[in-house]
Amino acid sequence: MLGMRVVRSEAELGAALKTARGARESLGFVPTMGALHAGHIALVERARGENEVCAASIFVNPLQFAPSEDLSAYPRTEEADLALLSAAGTDVVLIGRSEDLYPPGFATTVDVARVTEGGEGAQRPTHFRGVATVVAKLFGMFQPTRAYFGWKDMQQCCVIKRMVRDLSLSVTIVPCETVREADGLACSSRNRYLDREQRAKAPCIHRALCAARELFRAGERRHAAFERLVRSHLEPDFVVDYLEVRDEEDFARSADPVTGGRLVIAARLGRTRLLDNLPLAP
Ligand code: AMP
Numbered sequence: 433m434l435g436m437r438v439v440r441s442e443a444e445l446g447a448a449l450k451t452a453r454g455a456r457e458s459l460g461f462v463p464t465m466g467a468l469h470a471g472h473i474a475l476v477e478r479a480r481g482e483n484e485v486c487a488a489s490i491f492v493n494p495l496q497f498a499p500s501e502d503l504s505a506y507p508r509t510e511e512a513d514l515a516l517l518s519a520a521g522t523d524v525v526l527i528g529r530s531e532d533l534y535p536p537g538f539a540t541t542v543d544v545a546r547v548t549e550g551g552e553g554a555q556r557p558t559h560f561r562g563v564a565t566v567v568a569k570l571f572g573m574f575q576p577t578r579a580y581f582g583w584k585d586m587q588q589c590c591v592i593k594r595m596v597r598d599l600s601l602s603v604t605i606v607p608c609e610t611v612r613e614a615d616g617l618a619c620s621s622r623n624r625y626l627d628r629e630q631r632a633k634a635p636c637i638h639r640a641l642c643a644a645r646e647l648f649r650a651g652e653r654r655h656a657a658f659e660r661l662v663r664s665h666l667e668p669d670f671v672v673d674y675l676e677v678r679d680e681e682d683f684a685r686s687a688d689p690v691t692g693g694r695l696v697i698a699a700r701l702g703r704t705r706l707l708d709n710l711p712l713a714p
Contacts (some may be wrong), residue, residue: 436518438525441532442573445524449487449574452523456484461576461603463567466490467507467621468516471611476520477578478608487574488517491528495541507621523642526573533569533592536563541565547683551587551696553706555673567592568599576603584610584618586696586709590683610708612638618708625704633667634706637697640665641710646697648712651691662697673698673705677712 433538439449454457460479464472480486490513502645508570510527542564546677547553553560571579571613581589596605610618615637617623617631626634639660647661659675664665666672677686686693 436514436522436525438514438527438616440527440529441483445526445573448524449485449696452485458483458577459485459487459574461570461574461579462486462488463570463579463581464490465492465506466487466511466513467509467624468513469611469619469621469623471582471584473516473520474611475582475608476522476689478606479578480547482606483577485523486521486523487576488522489526489528489570490576491526491533491570492565493528493562493566494530495565496559498556498558501556502622507624515657519688533566533587542568542595542599543592544595544598547587547590550676550685551674551678551683552698553587554697560588563588564591564595568595568601571596571601571603578604578606580606580608582610583607583694583709584620584707586680586694587679587683590681594682617643618706620706621705622704626701630701630704633669634701636665636667637670637699637706637708638710639699641695641708645712648690649714653691655686655688655690658690658695662695667701668698669701671700673700675699678709680711 439445439448444480460483462479468562476488495504541561543561544564548560561633593605596603612618615635617635643665644658644662662675675697677690677693678696690714694709694711698707
């Protein structure tokens with residue numbers, strides 16, 4: 433296929449996908465909110481490698497932001513995003529617009545129970561309804577064979593996998609490991625909110641999780657021991673929203689003693705919330 437098709441409406445997307453797919457079977461899809469970084473591009477490259485056609489979307493989804501959150505301030509870097517997607521071999525990209533995705537009369541939302549309890553679901557009560565609804569909508573529009581999501585947003589991966597199973601959607605969810613900066617900080621569109629001093633402190637989150645992983649591998653199983661160790665590694669100006677061990681499948685909170693799963697943390701540094709997690713077992 434020659435060049436990347438950029439479309440800006442559901443109608444245009446249908447035509448572009450038809451041309452791009454032709455008789456080809458598999459379509460890999462990467463939904464994003466733009467402000468793309470190496471983490472997003474790793475998903476695109478994987479989608480490119482595992483499918484005949486590769487598609488992505490850029491849509492800052494208002495449904496998943498609470499009124500108090502950073503919707504209007506969310507970084508928008510369309511030109512750079514398109515250059516990165518094109519270089520990574522994307523065939524079709526949708527730049528979503530609210531008026532088009534949520535036209536007047538739009539009345540359906542998707543609520544996933546249980547998996548959305550605790551974690552981000554507790555901090556941001558309407559967030560996962562917005563995520564599940566837009567992802568269901570995008571799956572309907574793209575009809576992907578496989579869709580790629582980052583473990584960085586662990587609870588989101590669990591919510592999407594649950595939704596796909598419960599609604600018998602015919603797409604395979606492929607979770608991909610977190611891509612990090614050289615100093616260990618998980619790549620995130622929100623990292624650009626950090627000032628120099630905060631940016632220098634932020635990698636202590638990853639160091640803390642790595643230390644906890646070492647402790648697990650050395651035989652420690654008490655939840656409180658992991659919590660103590662992680663907190664001791666964090667710079668004093670971090671405010672921890674939650675720090676828990678959660679199951680990779682259903683995001684269930686781990687019992688004590690801990691048997692495995694991922695250690696998940698959300699912590700604030702100034703006005704920026706940083707999310708990260710690491711699997712404990714090898
Ligand atoms: P976002 O644009 O923040 O909605 O993210 C789009 C997709 O990229 C989601 O599946 C994220 O989990 C994934 N993602 C974000 N950051 C990273 C990262 N550092 N490594 C891997 N995937 C990521």
